[in-house]
Amino acid sequence: MSFIEQLRFNFLENSRWQFILTGLKNTLVISLFAVIVGIILGFLIAVVRATHDKSGKLPILNFLCRVYLTVIRGTPMMVQLLIVYYVIFASVNIDKVLVAVIAFGLNSAAYVAEIIRSGIMSIDEGQTEAGRSLGLGFTQTMWLIIMPQALKNVLPALGNEFIVLLKETSISGYIGLMDLTRGGDIIRSQTYGALFPLLAVAAIYLVLVCFLSFLVDRLERRMRVSERR
Numbered sequence: 001m002s003f004i005e006q007l008r009f010n011f012l013e014n015s016r017w018q019f020i021l022t023g024l025k026n027t028l029v030i031s032l033f034a035v036i037v038g039i040i041l042g043f044l045i046a047v048v049r050a051t052h053d054k055s056g057k058l059p060i061l062n063f064l065c066r067v068y069l070t071v072i073r074g075t076p077m078m079v080q081l082l083i084v085y086y087v088i089f090a091s092v093n094i095d096k097v098l099v100a101v102i103a104f105g106l107n108s109a110a111y112v113a114e115i116i117r118s119g120i121m122s123i124d125e126g127q128t129e130a131g132r133s134l135g136l137g138f139t140q141t142m143w144l145i146i147m148p149q150a151l152k153n154v155l156p157a158l159g160n161e162f163i164v165l166l167k168e169t170s171i172s173g174y175i176g177l178m179d180l181t182r183g184g185d186i187i188r189s190q191t192y193g194a195l196f197p198l199l200a201v202a203a204i205y206l207v208l209v210c211f212l213s214f215l216v217d218r219l220e221r222r223m224r225v226s227e228r229r
Contacts, residue, residue, distance in 0.1 A: 010196040016187045020197075023183030024204060030100045030179070031166045037105025038165070039158070042112025045069070047142075049113065050120040054128070055138055065113070072110035078171045080107055085175040096177040100169065108165050115157045119150035152223065159216035163209055170205070180204060 011017040045065045052062035072080070084103040085096070123146050131141030173182030184201035188194045 006193075006196055010187060010191050010193065011200070014190075016190065019178070019183035019186045020180065020200060020204070021183075023178050023180040026097055026172070026178055027166070027169050027180040030097060030104060030169050030172065031162070033101045034104035034108055034169075035162045035165055037101065038108025038112045038161070041105065041109035043116055045109065045113035046116035046120065049117045051138075051142070053117075053121065069110050069113065072107055077104075077107050077168055078174060081171060081175060096172075096175055099175065100172050100177055100179075104165060104169060107168075108161060111161055111164075112158065115154050115161065116150065119154035119157075120146055122153060123149050155223065156216055156220045159212065159219060163212045163216070166208060166212065167205065 011020070045068070048058050048061045048065050052058050081100070081103040084106075085099050089099055120142075127145050127149070128141055131145045132138075136144065169179055170181040172179035173185065178186075180201055184197040187197035191197070
């Protein structure tokens with residue numbers, strides 16, 4: 001077959017392109033909401049960990065957060081996804097997209113937490129002392145002085161975490177979810193040809209990652225310009 005005939009056979013015949021489109025939609029939905037869950041939960045964990053590191057407060061919460069981080073960062077994402085689907089929600093009729101959002105969100109939170117915590121700890125201790133000299137308490141100093149600077153420093157790293165999360169969602173097919181990779185694999189199983197469907201999946205991921213990398217680079221440049229002013 002010619003190149004055009006291959007494209008027609010793999011994607012246009014029987015409207016197989018819909019597998020790719022549905023998979024892409026689910027991949028984007030999972031990535032977007034998982035990163036929101038990851039940022040919110042990761043931010044809370046980072047605040048607890050940083051507060052304990054700086055003041056010694058919240059020892060019990062800090063211990064629980066450290067256990068969470070150790071377990072999540074020390075086990076494979078695929079195993080976590082399978083546990084969430086086949087163990088935690090085994091007896092519940094729940095949307096697989098929601099399961100994926102929860103699993104990837106919990107995983108992302110562990111890495112986001114360490115990114116934000118490192119940003120907080122990177123702020124010079126003199127900033128904290130300056131806040132206290134102005135009569136601000138520890139909490140006020142953290143929220144009004146330390147946190148804005150820390151978040152500005154870690155925004156590019158958070159952008160890169162979203163890129164990593166987007167690629168990690170390619171394992172969603174293990175719970176029978178129609179993600180982008182699964183859509184390409186279904187086409188492969190029907191046409192008995194792996195080259196075109198898998199190349200299409202890889203190309204879409206590449207375009208998405210390049211677009212997100214471009215946005216992260218723009219963000220870094222804009223932040224550098226604002227620092228010079």
